Amino acid sequence: MIKWLLLIEWKKSLRSSIWQRNVFLNIFLGLFMVYMLLIFFVMGLMLSRAIGEGMEIEGADVIRVFGGGLLYYIGFDLVWRFFLQKMPEMSARPLLHMPIRKSRMAGFVLLRTLFSPLNLLPLLVVIPFFVTTYADFPGGAAWPWLVAILSLVLANNFITFMLKRYLADKTWVLILILVLLVILFFLERTGLISLFAVSQILFSVVLDYPLIALAFIALPVLFYMLDVKMVVNRLYLEDIDRRKSYQVNAGRMEGLRRFGEIGELLLVELKLMMRNKRTRTVLFMAPLLLLYGFFFYGTPMYQDKTGWLIFAGLFVTGGFLISYGQFLVAWESSYFDTILTKNINFSQYFKAKYLILLLPTVAAWLITIPYVFLGWNILKINTAAFLFNAGFNIYVYMYFAAYNSKRIDLSRSGMMNYQGVGAKQFLVALPVMVLPILIYLPFGFFFGEDVGLLVVGGIGLLGLLLRNLILKQIVMFFVTRKYQLASGFRQN
């Protein structure tokens, strides 16, 4: 039975059009993964020596210190699993009417989650560490200790499944997690409770009383059972088939209709963003890039590296532009024929698209003005980057949007979703991210930072002023491309 299910899944992944079309991307992702695995492995090998020499301790103390870091690791593991781990999509629909027990289907799905490379990562750190310190463990505690850690990793795997499958759409869960993280961070910062100490105690207990490890084993078992129950309860057509509907009251937005055709188009686009899973992920993720500034602007290391800071500025003010703009037209692939046959004026259509990209970019700039507290030059850099985004990059994305003829399924989540992504997307990133820095560098080098920033910002300003002219060119290009777009979008 399991053999057959595996065979079906294997064929499905082999024959999926995404795989066939995106060999390049898959190779790229594969190499990246191998690279990460290697880094982790080397880290695992070096860790015991690094801790021992760094803290001038040896023997079992090294293991105890390592234990102090483990809860952090388990925590981060959970976070990046949430963003990165792909949950197996079992096409349950054609199997429902066949003689397969539901719990077996659920078990099969959960079994497949184990094959994620993200389950390999922690092993690559823990096992080399375990091997290199094996001799230092207190008598009989080594294996129980390992079992305890692996149990937590396994539990993470099943918790992620639960979070991603069934709880991710519930906003309160995300808020709860966020609040929890903030509280932990606060406790740690103020020194009230140190997670490090807690973690150290927790794993030391296992070292001192190895039998406690049995309690750890209970965790993955518990979550596994919860997962099975969740899956079984939802193996109904109405749960599988129903694309999630987001009831969004458009009441206040309807005011846009006063602005004629452009208003109508904007209204449809706003509804598009808010009522579809994939675009909602973009809306949710884009504001996170606003925080990107803390990493770069706030780090002393980058303070005098204006080139890097421009790069950061482009991300900070262009989060929405980058993530939404690359599929500007493709978002509408499922109803593109409507756009082409209804009485829509293409120049109005692109003006609406322009506003959709411009307004959030302006908003991002306004919101990030407070970064000025990190330094006056930060505001200058951020503003120059904003102008370049608004007056140059925006057109690059609009232009490329007319190139992107891959259909997008709006009902799939956008996290780690590479549908519709091709080599072209990487090509766009080049002028958009690198060009402003290349422009800045010579001017900054010869005439000083201010002149360099003025040139970068000036180009953006010029683009803003010439918008009508440029938009006209983009529309003309779009008209020549519309047949390719329409036929590309029609292919599933």
Add this chain to the structure above:
Amino acid sequence: MDTKFITDYNGPVIKVANLSKTYSSVKVLELPQLDIPRGETFGLVGNNGAGKTTFFRLILDLIRADSGEILSYGNNVAKSELWKNYTGSYLDEGFVIDFLTPEEYFDFVAALNGMSKGDVDNFKARFADIFNDEILGKKKYIRDLSKGNQKKVGIAAAMMSRPAILVLDEPFTNLDPSSQIRLKNMLRAERAERDVTMLISSHDLNHVTEVCNRIVVLEKGAVVHDMATNDSTLEVLEQYFAG
């Protein structure tokens, strides 16, 4: 928009010349000449792959012809976008925006065509029978409606602005029997009431002969029959498709 050129126009509403379309070296459509006069209800029949949808897509400038041209009220559809002002169309689900509610979608189409609130109310009243209380006021997105009801939304949106040309691809498929009959009556009423040229494809020979006054049969992209509808049309068609 200025409808004067439509009123003043004399000549075939749709004029096809030397039209051909090839997909990977298979000729899917070849129409050396085809005129559709004003006020005609033009029925297109043919088995799958005969080229019906391809023809309609060419009329709506959704795909590029390999050769030839289609004139709509005298203007080449691939060169001028004038046709969008007076052409209503529904070919498939790609013609509706499925994350809108039916009301929102109708309002959108109405705004694009410059219809007033009164026009929209009027339209809703006209379609009340066909909608059968399953479309309006349900607070559901179009994607959450049944296939048949989604189709009704698309067809209604195509007809709502009372366009001078109406293009419908298999409008009866997926509709329940009552809706099929109501739609049929509605199309016939349209024809009787006002100046409209309709292009309708169908697999249902009964419906298409009842609604249309001219039937064209396509086979492998070429016209094999072109006849005015009369008492024996259905018989001729049945014979053709049986053989």
